[in-house]
Each structure stands twice: as C-alpha cells, then as structure tokens.
Amino acid sequence: DTVLTQSPALAVSPGERVSISCRASEGVNSYMHWYQQKPGQQPKLLIYKASNLASGVPARFSGSGSGTDFTLTIDPVEADDTATYFCQQSWNDPFTFGSGTKLEIK
Amino acid sequence: QVQLKETGPDLVQLTQTLSITCTVSGFSLTTYNVHWVRQPPGKGLEWMGAMWNGGGTDYNSAFKSRLSISRDTSKSQVFLKMNSLQTDDTAKYFCARLNYGPGYFDYWGQGVMVTVSS
Numbered sequence: 073d074t075v076l077t078q079s080p081a082l083a084v085s086p087g088e089r090v091s092i093s094c095r096a097s098e099g100v101n102s103y104m105h106w107y108q109q110k111p112g113q114q115p116k117l118l119i120y121k122a123s124n125l126a127s128g129v130p131a132r133f134s135g136s137g138s139g140t141d142f143t144l145t146i147d148p149v150e151a152d153d154t155a156t157y158f159c160q161q162s163w164n165d166p167f168t169f170g171s172g173t174k175l176e177i178k
Numbered sequence: 179q180v181q182l183k184e185t186g187p188d189l190v191q192l193t194q195t196l197s198i199t200c201t202v203s204g205f206s207l208t209t210y211n212v213h214w215v216r217q218p219p220g221k222g223l224e225w226m227g228a229m230w231n232g233g234g235t236d237y238n239s240a241f242k243s244r245l246s247i248s249r250d251t252s253k254s255q256v257f258l259k260m261n262s263l264q265t266d267d268t269a270k271y272f273c274a275r276l277n278y279g280p281g282y283f284d285y286w287g288q289g290v291m292v293t294v295s296s
C-alpha cells in the first residue's frame with residue numbers, strides 16, 4: 073500500500089503562512105487530495121488533484137506538488153483553521169490517507 | 179442537496195457482527211460510488227471498501243475476509259457488514275461519496291461511533 077507521511081503537528085500565529093507536507097512512498101501522479109477535519113466532524117474536502125480548490129473553500133488554501141511530494145498551504149492562517157489536515161491518494165490501489173497534521177493556532 | 183447519513187449501533191460485543199446503513203439523498207447510487215472509511219479514536223482515516231455505481235464492490239485487503247458491502251438502490255441505501263469484531267475495530271465509521279475520475283471524496287456522512295465491548 074502507498075504510505076503517506078505527514079508531520080504530526082504544527083503551531084502558527086494568525087496571519088502567518090503555513091505549509092503542511094505529505095510525502096508518498098511511491099508516485100501518485102497528481103492524484104493527491106486534502107481534507108480538513110475539526111473535532112467531532114467529518115472530513116471536508118479542501119483541495120483535489122493536488123492543486124484544485126474545492127467548491128466553497130476560501131482562496132487562502134492552496135495546494136501544490138506531483139509525484140511523491142505535496143504541500144497544502146494556508147495563507148494567511150485564521151483562528152478557525154484549527155483542525156487536523158489529511159492527505160489522501162487515489163492513484164494506487166487501495167486508497168490511502170496520511171496520518172494527519174494537527175494545526176494549532178497560537 | 180447531497181446528504182449521506184450513517185445509522186448503526188453504538189456498541190457491539192466482541193466477536194459479533196457490525197451492521198451499518200448509509201442512506202443517501204440528492205444523488206443516485208447508480209450514478210455515484212459510495213465508500214466506507216473508518217477512524218479509530220484520535221487516529222487517522224482508513225479506507226475500507228467501495229460500492230461502485232454499477233453494483234460491484236471493492237475491499238481493502240486488510241478487511242477482505244470479514245467485510246461485506248451491499249446496497250438497495252430503491253431505498254438509496256448502502257450497507258456495511260463486518261464480522262468477528264475485535265476491540266481495535268472501535269472507530270467512527272463514515273460513508274462518503276466518491277468523485278470517480280479524480281478519486282476524491284466530495285461528500286461525507288457525519289459518521290457513527292461504534293465501540294466494541296468485551
């Protein structure tokens with residue numbers, strides 16, 4: 073299975089820029105997607121196919137990357153962005169998710 | 179609008195069978211695929227399996243021997259059944275709609291938290 077590695081946690085101040093990384097154990101082309109999950113809620117799609125903003129998602133969120141290295145960027149960060157962010161690949165079978173990066177806003 | 183809602187038990191006894199229903203609205207099961215994803219408390223997401231719009235299924239090999247997914251298109255429902263439950267099956271179980279081409283989940287249910295008790 074394709075393993076997606078994310079750093080466990082980050083802490084930033086409001087107004088700053090933050091980059092959350094996701095590294096795949098094998099190439100996934102551009103088939104990497106990003107989700108935001110707040111406590112007690114279901115995941116919410118933010119970015120699909122590496123760099124496409126999902127409907128209704130603020131333009132503060134952006135994605136980049138291809139192959140094995142991907143980045144979700146939030147600029148500027150707001151207090152409401154406190155959440156865990158997951159990457160998910162759909163290029164290789166089975167679909168896999170990263171372990172999540174917990175973002176704390178100081 | 180598109181909605182998915184999981185219904186199922188809060189508690190299941192060790193070695194018993196889990197049954198969860200995902201009822202969808204706002205789209206047809208013959209057009210879209212619905213998948214199951216679970217999340218143990220405080221942990222990450224794990225893809226379990228899929229009900230394809232054509233009626234076929236696909237399973238994560240980690241569950242293949244004990245997981246079954248089926249559907250009733252007339253009721254807009256997808257069913258998950260998993261047997262031989264263990265304590266590490268304690269998790270929140272989500273159904274989610276797949277946007278097939280790119281392979282991302284565009285809509286999710288709220289999930290149902292299932293505890294496996296000994």
